[in-house]
Amino acid sequence: MFSILPLLAGLLMAAASLTPSLIPRDWILQGVLAGTSMAAGYLVLVFLLALWRALQIPLLPRRWATLCHVVLAIPVLALLVRCVALTDDWQNSIRSRMEMPPLEAANTTKMILLAAAVFLILYLLGRGMQGLFNLLRNRLARYIPSASANVLGLLLAAVIVLLVTRDGVVNWAFRIADQSYAAAQHITDPNTPAPIEDWRAGGPDSKVDWGLMGKPGRDFVLSGPRAAAISGFVGRPALEPLRIYVGLAQEKSPEVRAQIALDEMIRLGAFERKVLIVASPTGTGWMDPASYDALEYMHAGDVATVAVQYSYLQSPMALIFETQSGLDQATATMRLIYEHWRHMPDDARPRLYMHGISLGAWSSMYSFSPFQMMNEPIQGALWVGPPFPSELWRQTNNARRPGSPFILPEVDDGEVIRYSSQFAPPDRSGKPWGRLRILYLQHASDAIVFYNATSLWRAPEWMYEPPAPDVSPFLNFTPIVTQLQLAVDMAVSTSTPPGFGHTYDAEEYIDGWVAVTAPENWTAADTARLKAKCGKDGLLGCKNG
Structure with a gap:
């Protein structure tokens, strides 16, 4: 047989x-x-x-x-x-x-x-x-x-x-x-009606339909630290952080959803905040609370974050079946917000940052237009777990200094672009940042980042380097088999504990946001206090008390 x-x-x-x-x-x-x-x-x-x-x-x-x-x-x-x-x-x-x-x-x-x-x-x-x-x-x-x-x-x-x-x-x-x-997007606690606060998206007079927001959006809008908890941590008055989220079911057109997001931002006064984050969700629309909670603490709540959903699927499936939908949505959202922002007076507009995790990092990077922003650049970006097809990430890797590792490249002198991991904080070089700060946060054990289609017949470049602390020393290359192994790794990349694989924890986000946004009067002791507050359970977000 x-x-x-x-x-x-x-x-x-x-x-x-x-x-x-x-x-x-x-x-x-x-x-x-x-x-x-x-x-x-x-x-x-x-x-x-x-x-x-x-x-x-x-x-x-x-x-x-x-x-x-x-x-x-x-x-x-x-x-x-x-x-x-x-x-x-x-x-x-x-x-x-x-x-x-x-x-x-x-x-x-x-x-x-x-x-x-x-x-x-x-x-x-x-x-x-x-x-x-x-x-x-x-x-x-x-x-x-x-x-x-x-x-x-x-x-x-x-x-x-x-x-x-x-x-x-x-x-x-x-x-x-x-x-x-x-x-699953519409599964929510029936005892959680639309918010009654006028400053929340989905509340009274909101441009956003609460019923069409979806569970990830509702969770994002309702969760997070309140002003009193933030004030208790920073030791001074704090603002209620603004979180704007538009669900995929709100409208069919990505341009219309982006316009609704912009209208809601204007209604809530998002452009009057000190820090403005244009975020791209993961494939399901999820917004990692470990990232946004930490950011709001370190800026005393003077933060507005906006996101627009583009898919219902898990990121690996959305990566295959709905690639363009995320790219189109992020581009439409960023274009409208940036145009509004750049026409504001210099001394009145917020510091503008881009952010994305996983598939959201890819779509966020795709919407980053250096030609559009060359004259008036944004302040920076934090892109976490960037998927391997991300063109901007690949171009940046190709520009790395000779001799710098593939998993943590060094680009020029690190004034504009840096890489970090759970074992390598972003400011480890001690060198000053430039006008624009872009940070890639990635794990050496993250197959979503380091998958390579050519591993079907040749070893990926990172396999020739000494293994990182989270990578087995017994890893080796076999044609065809390595391709299958990495494909399985991508499918289960979020099955690891926080801080490994495609799961990023609060402590890494804290280091990343401190480096990218440079909070006022922030010290290393503040970073340590915030890490202690968030702890290793960062996937659940920072504690509110």
Whole structure:
């Protein structure tokens, strides 16, 4: 039933898949990955053997072929056994760095069984596709030459599979996900009606429809520190922070939603605040409270933050299916707000900053127009966990100083652009900032940032560098397998504790906002007090008391 050489190639790739990558995997993820890697290895060698036969290159006699199979099987099986024995140690080498409990050794057997089941399912699907190809080419061979029938049959089979998966299964899954996430947007506590305060978005006379704001927007508008709590922390009078949020359901057009956001900002006096943040949410519309709470504390509440939703999907899905919607929304929002801001008198307008996390960082960067802003630049930007396709991030990486690490580049002398991580604060160089301050906050263990499509056949550049403190020293490159590992890492990148992977915590945001916005009369002691207040549970936002 199985061909020996492809099976050995599959086992070899399954063994390689057990090595660690950026995010720790439990037995279920590892089983799926190992089974998929085995199927990929099997498929690759089947293709190469078919190509070998098509080129009419002589094959070994059966006796010699059998001997080769035995000779090759011994080291492959030995390597597989060794990798299985080491898999828990490899995974624990990441988990210990992320302060996660070690794996249970008893799960290894379940992982192996799951890997075998996944491989078998994928193998049967492959046999089904081969059967479709054989059916088509045999039918076509009745009317056209066999060589042409083979080519046309392969093309037709590929088109049918593509249409079924892309326009059938994938679109069906996308519609189901979109509908479920859209429904989740409206799940809220029935005892939480629209705010009665006139200074809140969605309140009396608001331009924003509270019922159409969605759960992420309602949570953002209602949460956060109040003026009394902020005043108690800073030791002086504080303002109520302004939070403006327009939901995706408000209007179909991104330009109209952006205009509603601008009108609401004007109504609430957002342009009269000292600090104005144009933020882009994640794919679901979520706004990380760890970031915004900290910022409002350090500026005594004299902050206005505006965001407009563009999707209901989780960021990895929105990255694939709704890429343009986020870019269009961020561009429309930033263009309107910047135009209003730049026509204000210099001494009357707020300090303007851009901010985004994950997919929001990508869309925010996309809306950053240096040609539009060259004469009157904004004050800065904090972009967190920028996804790998972000063009501005890639251009900045390419401009790094020779010899500076790929995961934390140094651009010129750091006056305009800096990089930071949980182990490398933004002001570690001690050098002064320039007029414009742009900070990228990223983790070396964040696959959303460091995924690379070319890892299918070559090691990403960052793999040639010494591993960061949150990356396993046993990480290595294997063609095809590394690509699959990084794809799985992206899918589960938020499963890590705060401060690792694609999960950023309050302490990192605090360092980032201090560096970018330079709060008045702020000291290192204030930073320490705010970090103590927010603590390691920063994902829940800073405490209000």
